[in-house]
Amino acid sequence: MQTVVIVGASLAGTRAAETLRDEGFDGSIVLVGAEEHLPYDRPPLSKQYLSGEWSVERLALIGDGELADLGIETRMATAAVGVDSGAHLVLLDDGSTLPYDGLVIATGARPRMIPGLVADGTRLHTIRSLDDSRRLAEHVRSGRVLGVIGGGFLGSEVASVAAENGADVVVIERASTPMGDVLGAQVGADMAELMREKGVRLRTGVSVSGVSIPAVGSSGSVDIALADGSSESVDAALIAIGAVPNIEWLANSGLQIEDGLVCDRTLFAGDSIVGAGDVVRIRLIDGTIARRSEHWTSAAEQGQRAAHNLLAGRDAATEFDSVPYVWSDQFGVRIETFGRPRPDDEIERFAVAADAPAGVYLHRRDGLVTGCIGLAATRSIVGLRRHVHKGGSLDDAAEVLGAAVPSAMGSAR
Ligand SMILES: Cc1cc2nc3c(=O)[nH]c(=O)nc-3n(C[C@H](O)[C@H](O)[C@H](O)COP(=O)(O)OP(=O)(O)OC[C@H]3O[C@@H](n4cnc5c(N)ncnc54)[C@H](O)[C@@H]3O)c2cc1C
The missing domain is CATH 3.50.50.60 (FAD/NAD(P)-binding domain)
Structure with missing residues (x-):
């Protein structure tokens, strides 16, 4: 070659x-x-x-x-x-x-777009490239109202930065919790609570039915119409729907x-x-x-x-055989997932620190651990990637966790 x-x-x-x-x-x-x-x-x-x-x-x-x-x-x-x-x-x-x-x-x-809309990078944004991030930075500061359409990892991360910088942020998510399709309802609800504590307005369980943008050069707000008949007026909107x-x-x-x-x-x-x-x-x-x-x-x-x-x-050639690992940093918490946790798995939570929402969620299917989600729990879960790879039992996984954080043992809820 x-x-x-x-x-x-x-x-x-x-x-x-x-x-x-x-x-x-x-x-x-x-x-x-x-x-x-x-x-x-x-x-x-x-x-x-x-x-x-x-x-x-x-x-x-x-x-x-x-x-x-x-x-x-x-x-x-x-x-x-x-x-x-x-x-x-x-x-x-x-x-x-x-x-x-x-x-x-x-x-x-x-970025996936809502059909019929074009991200102009001034009022309507997506985020994938360096230039996208530069343009969006204008709206993640105090005095701005940012609408985030889509409460997945990306939308939630941007909401976190914007809220921390003093912007007024509303996140619109059609599922009942942010990131619920990956994290499941329980962790999604924990994250929703944290987002609200940090000042983000969450509109969950409702989809967007239309977005109207003021004409180029004119002032005025972006109006996001929701399927329940309500609407949100924002200075700029981020579309983060995949x-x-x-x-x-x-x-x-x-x-x-x-x-x-x-x-x-x-x-x-x-x-x-x-x-x-x-x-x-x-x-x-x-x-x-x-x-x-x-x-x-x-x-x-x-x-x-x-x-x-x-x-x-x-x-x-040899197979690509790797346990998926994903992280996301938002609202002061590192979220990490190993394997392929699915919302419909059996889920067991282990507290790893006194502060909520720190915790480890082990996902099981047919009795075997197939995935793991950690919230602010990097030290505890680092040993679990291999375990998830071989599809071990819950007891073995709990032992790995217990060795890392003794207080995790027996604290499942
Ligand atoms: C804002 C943001 C935050 C993220 N945060 C996290 C995170 O916290 N944790 C995590 O696990 N993952 C995260 N990700 C995901 C991670 O960054 C992606 O999985 C990774 O970038 C994928 O890399 P890639 O090389 O496959 O594709 P890309 O990074 O999408 O790069 C593809 C490149 O190909 C170019 N290209 C496309 N078509 C053509 C063509 N026809 N000819 C030539 N070039 C072309 C594109 O312009 C682009 O530069 C994030 C992604 C984004 C956008």
Whole structure:
């Protein structure tokens, strides 16, 4: 293999490029990215960067110097518009083509929009890129009223920064609790209580029926109409209702595209083509296709595994087999999840500190621990990732917890 092209210059793409070099690949690597910025990290965009605590320099995933040292060529502000997998060519939006021997597809995702609306970056916002975060920062300060549509991780993190900075924040979530689809009703309710304590107005169990924005150049508020007939008037609204994969450019590639790039368990999507990160859906052993992961650790680990397997070749490729890990920082609490906790699991709570809402929630299905949620409990749960991986019993998991935090033993409720 002489040339590897990586499309998508963010976390998964960067990790893939680094891994190729770490594993001794000495051919050429071309990293193609639609954004003008060199690869940067997204989690701080809704946290430390949005709040003004971190400067832009801290976001860099890889700098000019490292790129040069590793011999990675970049084509920034350039989008791939197609793949000719027969001829092994990537087609670019400037009309040029890039030949490849190996291709890594890591084009990630973009914000899902409410049909009919366009985020103009002044009154109506989404958050995915550095530029989005910069524009939104204007509204997360005292004297502003921010409406957050969608109480998932991202919406809740932005609400946290805005409330802490003194903005008046209303979060509108159609489920009965924020983040309930991931955290379940019990943890969602604990987080809702905390959000209210921190001054956020929560409108749960109601969906948005319309958003009207004042004409460009005119003052006036953004009106968010709700399905129960009420409305909220805000200075600006953030739409945080999930993400859609960047797959349109692969339409004629011959690859399997179904709400993501479908890859086998070794992350191969086709001949000499691997996928990594938020764009990927993995076909499981029973033939079903898993949901896209859309979290930092999976994207980083998939970038590494995809590059490793590309070099190894399809026959020697090894499975991507990792326990999902997700974190979110908001309202002074780190939320962490391991495995695939589902709201309909049996859930057991262990208190790990005197202060609410600190706690560990172990999820069980068919008697085995399949997931874990920690609230302000990093030290307690660090040993549980391996345990969740092997699908251990509740008693064993409680023992791991008890060893870390003796007070956790016997305090299940
Ligand atoms: C604001 C924010 C906060 C987050 N916080 C957390 C957190 O606290 N914890 C956590 O676990 N996860 C978090 N995440 C998720 C995490 O950042 C993502 O899972 C990760 O960025 C995915 O990396 P990726 O490389 O797969 O895709 P992306 O980061 O989406 O990057 C894909 C890149 O490909 C480019 N691209 C798209 N199409 C093309 C094309 N045709 N040609 C060339 N380039 C293209 C895009 O412009 C983009 O730069 C957060 C995400 C966001 C947006």
